Amino acid sequence: MKFITTPIEGVAILELEERSDDRGFFARSFCRQEFLDHGLLPAVEQCNISFNHAAGTLRGMHYQIDPAPEAKLVRCTRGAIQDIIVDLRPGSPTRFQHVAVELSAENRRSFYVPPYFAHGYLTLTDGAEVTYQVSQAYTPGVERGLRWNDPDLALPWARDVAEISDKDASWTLLADGAVGETLT
Structure with missing residues (x-):
C-alpha cells in the first residue's frame, strides 16, 4: 500500500500497490x-456497505463522540464518489x-x-457502492453531524445534491452550536 499524506495530520489516502x-x-x-x-488506528470493529441508486446522493456529515469515536477506512467498490x-x-x-x-x-x-472527523460523501455515478471498515460499532446515542452545506465550512461538493436524508439535511450549523460537545 502507498500512504499519501494530506495537509491535515493523521489523514491519509491509500493507493494499492498492485502485483500484476x-x-x-x-x-x-x-x-x-x-x-x-x-500512526493510524488499525482497529476494525465493524464493516459496512452502502449502495446508492442515483448520482447526486449525499450521505453525511457524520461523526461519533466519546465514548465511541470512529476511525474509518472508506473505499468505493462500484462507481465513483467524492468523499469529504x-x-x-x-x-x-x-x-x-x-x-x-x-x-x-x-x-x-x-x-x-x-476519529473526531466528520465524514460524508456525494455519489458521482448511479449505482455507487461504498465499503467502510470502522473502528467502533455504530452507537446511536453518540452520533452527531454537521450540515453538508454549512456556509462556515464551504465544502466544495463536485455537483448538486439530488438526494439526502431528512436527518442529514437538518444537522445543526456551526454558527448554531454544532460541535458544541467536548470531543476528547
Whole structure:
C-alpha cells in the first residue's frame, strides 16, 4: 500500500500497490502493522456497505463522540464518489478544515478518516457502492453531524445534491452550536 499524506495530520489516502500477471493483479488493501507504522488506528470493529441508486446522493456529515469515536477506512467498490472529511479535533491547528478526494472503483483508492472527523460523501455515478471498515460499532446515542452545506465550512461538493436524508439535511450549523460537545 502507498500512504499519501494530506495537509491535515493523521489523514491519509491509500493507493494499492498492485502485483500484476496474466491473471490480473493482487494487492493488499489493509495491513494492521503498516497502519501502525504510519500512526493510524488499525482497529476494525465493524464493516459496512452502502449502495446508492442515483448520482447526486449525499450521505453525511457524520461523526461519533466519546465514548465511541470512529476511525474509518472508506473505499468505493462500484462507481465513483467524492468523499469529504472535516477536522473536529479540539485544539487542532486544522480544526474545521477539510480534505476532499474522489474514490472510485477505477482508481481503487481508499481514504483513512481519523476519529473526531466528520465524514460524508456525494455519489458521482448511479449505482455507487461504498465499503467502510470502522473502528467502533455504530452507537446511536453518540452520533452527531454537521450540515453538508454549512456556509462556515464551504465544502466544495463536485455537483448538486439530488438526494439526502431528512436527518442529514437538518444537522445543526456551526454558527448554531454544532460541535458544541467536548470531543476528547
